Amino acid sequence: MAGKKSATQDDIYGQSAGVIGTLAIVFGGLAALKDALGLSWAATVLLTVGVLVGLGYLAWRIRVAVERLRARGGQPAAVAAPQTPVQEPDAPEEDEDVEHVPVEWELTAALAAAGAIGKDQIIRADEATVTEIKTGVGVSHDFLVPKGRTYEDVEKRLSAVAGAFHLSRMHAKLEPSRDNERRVKLLLLREPPFTHEFPAPTRQEIQAFPGVPLGHEVTGELAGVPTFEKASLLVGGMTQVGKTTFVNALITCLLIAYGEFELYLLDGKFCGLTKFEKIATRYESSDDPAVFESMLDELNGRSDSRYGQIKNAIRERKAPPKFKPVFLIVDEAADFFAHDESREGKEQARRIAAKARSLVSKSLESQINTVLMSQRPAHNAIPVMVRDQFMYRLCLYVASSGTAKVVLGDTYFETVAPINPALLNPEIKGQGVLFATGRSRLIRGFNFSDEFIWGVVDEVHARRQSVLEKEIPDSPVKQAIVLMRSKGVEFMPSADLALALGITETRPVARGKALSALLGVAPGKDDGGVVRGYRLADLMAAANATR
Numbered sequence: 001m002a003g004k005k006s007a008t009q010d011d012i013y014g015q016s017a018g019v020i021g022t023l024a025i026v027f028g029g030l031a032a033l034k035d036a037l038g039l040s041w042a043a044t045v046l047l048t049v050g051v052l053v054g055l056g057y058l059a060w061r062i063r064v065a066v067e068r069l070r071a072r073g074g075q076p077a078a079v080a081a082p083q084t085p086v087q088e089p090d091a092p093e094e095d096e097d098v099e100h101v102p103v104e105w106e107l108t109a110a111l112a113a114a115g116a117i118g119k120d121q122i123i124r125a126d127e128a129t130v131t132e133i134k135t136g137v138g139v140s141h142d143f144l145v146p147k148g149r150t151y152e153d154v155e156k157r158l159s160a161v162a163g164a165f166h167l168s169r170m171h172a173k174l175e176p177s178r179d180n181e182r183r184v185k186l187l188l189l190r191e192p193p194f195t196h197e198f199p200a201p202t203r204q205e206i207q208a209f210p211g212v213p214l215g216h217e218v219t220g221e222l223a224g225v226p227t228f229e230k231a232s233l234l235v236g237g238m239t240q241v242g243k244t245t246f247v248n249a250l251i252t253c254l255l256i257a258y259g260e261f262e263l264y265l266l267d268g269k270f271c272g273l274t275k276f277e278k279i280a281t282r283y284e285s286s287d288d289p290a291v292f293e294s295m296l297d298e299l300n301g302r303s304d305s306r307y308g309q310i311k312n313a314i315r316e317r318k319a320p321p322k323f324k325p326v327f328l329i330v331d332e333a334a335d336f337f338a339h340d341e342s343r344e345g346k347e348q349a350r351r352i353a354a355k356a357r358s359l360v361s362k363s364l365e366s367q368i369n370t371v372l373m374s375q376r377p378a379h380n381a382i383p384v385m386v387r388d389q390f391m392y393r394l395c396l397y398v399a400s401s402g403t404a405k406v407v408l409g410d411t412y413f414e415t416v417a418p419i420n421p422a423l424l425n426p427e428i429k430g431q432g433v434l435f436a437t438g439r440s441r442l443i444r445g446f447n448f449s450d451e452f453i454w455g456v457v458d459e460v461h462a463r464r465q466s467v468l469e470k471e472i473p474d475s476p477v478k479q480a481i482v483l484m485r486s487k488g489v490e491f492m493p494s495a496d497l498a499l500a501l502g503i504t505e506t507r508p509v510a511r512g513k514a515l516s517a518l519l520g521v522a523p524g525k526d527d528g529g530v531v532r533g534y535r536l537a538d539l540m541a542a543a544n545a546t547r
C-alpha cells in the first residue's frame with residue numbers, strides 16, 4: 001500500500017514539474033517574440049494563437065486532398081457493395097475476395113429500398129436469372145436472397161418491392177420455391193393485369209389441371225384450388241363485375257373435372273343459374289327466404305344423416321363411408337338473410353343464419369359444400385357467423401377496403417401480401433382477389449360461351465340418364481322417369497301419371513294417395529303452383545337415393 005502511495009505522489013510531482021517547465025518555455029517564447037516584434041503582451045498572445053490555428057487548418061486540408069486522390073485511383077461503388085460477406089457469418093471463402101462478387105444491381109437496389117434485404121446485402125448476379133413470361137405479359141426474376149433471408153422477407157414487402165420497380169402490387173406476383181427457402185420467383189407485369197383477355201381453357205386443359213380451376217393467373221396460366229372437397233366459397237363484388245359468370249364457369253369446371261356430384265341451386269337472380277337446372281338435384285328460382293330455409297333444412301337433414309353413418313362406421317370399426325359431394329350454390333345470398341323488421345321476419349332471419357352457419361361448418365365431414373354469392377357485401381348483409389366459416393373467399397371489384405374486409409375477413413389487410421380489391425379496374429370484368437389458405441392471388445374467372453356450357457350440361461345429363469337406366473332397379477319411379485323423359489317433360493300432373501302407371505281410381509284424393517304410395521315420393525305442384533303432380537328432378541333424386 002505504502003509503495004503504491006509514494007508512486008502516485010512521484011507521478012504528481014513529475015507531472016507538475018512538466019507543466020511548470022512547459023509554462024516557463026511558452027512564457028519565455030512569448031517574451032522573446034514580444035521583444036523581437038516590439039508588441040504588447042495581448043497582441044503577442046493573439047498573434048501566436050492565430051498562427052497555430054492557421055497551421056492546424058492547413059494540415060487538415062492537405063490530409064483531405066491526399067485521401068481524395070487515393071479514392072479516385074481505386075474501385076468505387078462496386079467495392080463498397082460486397083460488404084455482404086461481412087454480414088454473412090458463414091460466407092464461402094471466395095466471397096472474402098469482395099471485388100469478385102458479381103452483383104445484380106437492379107434487384108439489389110429494389111429489394112434493399114423495399115427493406116426485403118439489408119442495405120448492405122446484395123443479390124448475386126450468378127444466382128439470378130430473368131426470363132420472359134410465356135404469354136409475353138412481363139418478366140420473371142428467379143434469384144436467391146442473401147443467406148439469413150428467406151422468400152418470406154420478399155413476400156412480406158411485396159407492395160414495396162413492386163413500388164421500387166415503379167409498379168403497383170397488382171403488377172407483382174411471387175411464387176414460392178420448393179427446393180430452397182432462399183429462392184424467389186418474382187413476376188413483374190409490364191401492363192396492368194388482364195389488360196388482354198386470355199382464351200377460356202379447353203376441356204383437356206381443365207381435366208389436366210391438378211384440382212379445380214377457377215380462372216386465369218395474371219400470367220395466363222390456370223389458377224385454382226387443389227380440391228373443392230370439404231370446402232366452401234364466398235364470392236362478393238359490386239353489381240355487374242362478373243360474379244354470376246364466375247360461378248357458371250366454376251360449375252362447368254366442376255362438371256368436367258370433378259366426377260359425380262349433386263347440385264342444389266338457388267337462383268336469387270332468377271336466371272343466373274338456369275343453364276344447370278336440367279342436371280340439378282334441386283333448382284329453385286326465388287328470392288323468398290322461406291325457400292332458402294327449406295333448402296337448408298333439406299341439406300342439414302342430409303348432413304345429419306351422413307354424420308350418423310360416419311358414427312356408425314366408427315362404432316363398427318369400418319372404413320368411413322364415401323359420400324357423393326353435394327354443392328349448394330346460392331346466387332345473391334344477401335336477400336335471404338334480410339328481414340322486413342317485423343318480429344317474425346327477424347326471427348326467420350335469425351333461424352336462417354343459424355342454419356346456414358351450421359351447414360357451412362359441417363361441410364368438412366358431410367361433403368356438402370356451399371358457394372354463396374353476394375352483390376351487396378355490406379357489413380351485415382351476410383351475417384358474420386356465416387361469413388367466418390368460409391374456407392375460400394373471392395372478392396371482385398368493390399368500392400372500398402371496408403367492403404373488401406366483409407368478403408375477405410376483418411383481418412385481411414394484416415395477412416401476407418394482401419391485394420386491395422378496391423384498386424382493381426372495374427372495367428375488367430371477372431377479376432378478383434382469391435384468398436385461400438392465408439395467401440392472396442389475383443385471378444380472372446373464365447367467360448365460357450353459352451354453347452360450351454350447354455354442351456357440358458347435355459353430356460352430363462346424358463351420362464346420368466344412361467347410368468340411371470342401368471343401375472336403378474325396375475320400379476314405378478323408374479317407369480315414371482322413363483315415361484316423362486320419352487315425352488320430354490319436366491313435370492307431369494298426378495292424374496296423367498296415375499293413369500300411365502295403371503291406377504284406375506278416379507277420385508282425385510284417393511288417386512293421389514295411391515300414386516304417392518306407389519312411388520314412395522310426395523307430390524309437388526307445377527310452376528304456377530296450381531296443378532298437383534311430379535317433377536322429373538324429384539323422381540330422379542328419389543331413384544338415385546335407392547342406388
Ligand SMILES: Nc1ncnc2c1ncn2[C@@H]1O[C@H](COP(=O)(O)OP(=O)(O)OP(=O)(O)O)[C@@H](O)[C@H]1O
Binds near residue numbers: 244245429444
Ligand atoms: N371473366 C369475364 N370476362 C369477360 N367478361 C366477363 C367476365 N365476367 C363477366 N363478364 C361480363 O360482365 C358482365 C357482368 O357479368 P355478371 O352478370 O356475371 O356480373 P354480376 O356481378 O353477376 O352482376 P350482378 O351482380 O348485377 O348480377 C356480363 O356482360 C359478362 O359477360
